[in-house]
Amino acid sequence: MGNDYIEAARVFHEITKHSYTSVRSSPHFLDWDNKPLPYKIYPGAASVALPRDLNLSSTPTLAALSSYVPADFSAPIETAALTRILFCADGLTRHKRMGADDYHFRAAASAGALYPIEIYVAASDVEGLETGLYHFSPADLRMAGLRRGDWRGYIAEAAAKRPSILRARAVIAMSAIYWRSEWKYRARAYRYCYWDAGTILANLLAAAAAEEISAEVITAFGDPALEAILGIDGEREGMIALVALGHTDEPAAPSPPCEPLTMETIPLSSNELAYPDLVKMHRESRLVTVEEVAAVSAAKIDSIQHSSSANALHLETITSEESARLGETILRRGSSRAFAQEAITAEELATIMAASSEHPQADFPALTDTYLIVNAADGMHAGAYYYDRNARAFEMLKLGNFRGEAGYLCLEQPLGMDCSALVVYMADLERALNALGNRGYGDAHLEAGILGGRAYLAAYSLGRGATGLTFYDDDTTKFFEPHAAGKSPLLMVALGIPRSRMKS
Ligand SMILES: Cc1cc2nc3c(=O)[nH]c(=O)nc-3n(C[C@H](O)[C@H](O)[C@H](O)COP(=O)(O)O)c2cc1C
Numbered sequence: 001m002g003n004d005y006i007e008a009a010r011v012f013h014e015i016t017k018h019s020y021t022s023v024r025s026s027p028h029f030l031d032w033d034n035k036p037l038p039y040k041i042y043p044g045a046a047s048v049a050l051p052r053d054l055n056l057s058s059t060p061t062l063a064a065l066s067s068y069v070p071a072d073f074s075a076p077i078e079t080a081a082l083t084r085i086l087f088c089a090d091g092l093t094r095h096k097r098m099g100a101d102d103y104h105f106r107a108a109a110s111a112g113a114l115y116p117i118e119i120y121v122a123a124s125d126v127e128g129l130e131t132g133l134y135h136f137s138p139a140d141l142r143m144a145g146l147r148r149g150d151w152r153g154y155i156a157e158a159a160a161k162r163p164s165i166l167r168a169r170a171v172i173a174m175s176a177i178y179w180r181s182e183w184k185y186r187a188r189a190y191r192y193c194y195w196d197a198g199t200i201l202a203n204l205l206a207a208a209a210a211e212e213i214s215a216e217v218i219t220a221f222g223d224p225a226l227e228a229i230l231g232i233d234g235e236r237e238g239m240i241a242l243v244a245l246g247h248t249d250e251p252a253a254p255s256p257p258c259e260p261l262t263m264e265t266i267p268l269s270s271n272e273l274a275y276p277d278l279v280k281m282h283r284e285s286r287l288v289t290v291e292e293v294a295a296v297s298a299a300k301i302d303s304i305q306h307s308s309s310a311n312a313l314h315l316e317t318i319t320s321e322e323s324a325r326l327g328e329t330i331l332r333r334g335s336s337r338a339f340a341q342e343a344i345t346a347e348e349l350a351t352i353m354a355a356s357s358e359h360p361q362a363d364f365p366a367l368t369d370t371y372l373i374v375n376a377a378d379g380m381h382a383g384a385y386y387y388d389r390n391a392r393a394f395e396m397l398k399l400g401n402f403r404g405e406a407g408y409l410c411l412e413q414p415l416g417m418d419c420s421a422l423v424v425y426m427a428d429l430e431r432a433l434n435a436l437g438n439r440g441y442g443d444a445h446l447e448a449g450i451l452g453g454r455a456y457l458a459a460y461s462l463g464r465g466a467t468g469l470t471f472y473d474d475d476t477t478k479f480f481e482p483h484a485a486g487k488s489p490l491l492m493v494a495l496g497i498p499r500s501r502m503k504s
Helices: 004-013 020-025 061-066 079-090 153-158 178-210 222-231 278-286 290-297 326-332 347-356 402-408 412-417 429-436 439-461 472-480
Strands: 047-049 094-099 101-106 117-124 130-139 144-148 170-177 215-218 237-245 368-374 381-389 393-399 421-427 465-469 488-496
Touching: 004 178, 004 278, 004 429, 047 178, 061 178, 061 326, 061 347, 061 439, 061 488, 079 117, 079 326, 101 326, 117 178, 130 178, 153 170, 153 222, 170 178, 170 222, 178 215, 178 237, 178 278, 178 326, 178 439, 178 488, 222 237, 237 368, 237 439, 278 326, 278 429, 326 439, 347 368, 347 439, 368 402, 368 439, 381 472, 402 412, 402 472, 412 465, 412 488, 421 429, 421 472, 439 465, 439 488
Parallel strands: none
Antiparallel strands: 047 144, 094 101, 117 130, 117 170, 130 144, 170 237, 215 237, 368 381, 368 421, 381 393, 421 488, 465 488
16 A cells, blocks of 8 residues: 555644643633534334343453454354343443433443444344344433344445355444544544444453354445445444454345435534544545455554563463453443552553453454553552563563653643553554555554453453543653654553552
8 A cells, every 4th residue: 555545644643643732732622512412313213122131241351351252153142142242332331410411421431421432233143133234222222223134245245255244143333423522532533433442342342252252343344335334424424343243154145235224313412513634534544445445354464573571571460260240340340530549469460461462353453562651560660661462571661650751641630640550552553554554543543442441341350440541642652762663652541549449
């Protein structure tokens, strides 16, 4: 792929960087009266109620995070299992009354609690569910019926005949309604949508593994075909990823013709805005022709050169059995609003890092590297580290107390200063873009979101806290140089002891 082709992502990344100066020179005021609704509602659609007696998984969280089901494992999927997966991914888990407003919180973390991601399900072979295309509604745990028929063949055709889709029992399509996140984050929201999709995927993949259902994430597909079937425009609402769920030996039946979908949805705000830089970025990263999909789908990339030195730290980890059950973790998860400036143990940190390191089952290669600022971990020196995802080892980059720097880098939020460790997912974006074109931009952010989402789950399963954080881009790279030269921070996750919930 030529350089012209990846210029869009390069430019977008550059102009959406945060710096000490940019956040002061370009303030943004939130228009609360125009805050978008976090749910997509089809008032005219017939919908099916999903089972409410969920009985969530009792698999230990760490086991669910580290296991996956082979792609050809052919067990049936029941509606109840599909519902548990959808609930663990994006379910409504908590309400909080603040003044006159009722805030809804979901199973996975979402920057600003804006929930830009929508989930659709093309069910081909789900016991108890009519074959068809549905939209998942977390608010009332229902699915709105959008189209009858088996759409697996149609989706597989759009995704370079990906075997996992051709044989899937259900295919999940995830999109983003950008305005929800743009309302607060403006054009930079494009990055947030991929992070948020990533945290949902972290939960979804863990829940699927706990149900013994195979799951593969796919981002190489023709956008126009997916937009047409979902009835979305690719500008206001764009595709993010597919997930092939389960396996059947039954070949896909021919899909019906894809007629235009004309179903009304409730407006999200009185005045929806579009940020042209985001619109351009998504337009340039869409895959349109069969050749483009095939090229991205077959793209090869050299594996990340890990550079652990001989004296890298290999630490003991905690066994899966000692972690909370997945269902409990999902219900307990939240984002820590303040940390206690206390230490977690080095063993806990090593366990969380290991759980957040495995590359997910996906059609794109590993694109991210992990760095950390350790503020306080019993059994480890405070300092800056590179974490080798393959060797599961910590390489010290500089020794010292960097609480002040950690607090500064995450946009001067006390959470970075007070946490036990600040995890920074980074990527050499040139490497990603050269291999995957502009599409690699979303892939790298999605991967960071998945790894960050897993760090959340692992932390909560051990009784510790976590929160996603945003950051000053170039200052973060500088802090980790020379090791991180040429790499861009994609997401931060702070780990620690929540101030109000200290573990005895
Ligand atoms: C990608 C990402 C970035 C986030 N950035 C911040 C942040 O900069 N500051 C903060 O206080 N919380 C941040 N959060 C936490 C969200 O505000 C939180 O997930 C949201 O309010 C929903 O609450 P919950 O996680 O407790 O369910 C972030 C979360 C994600 C997933």
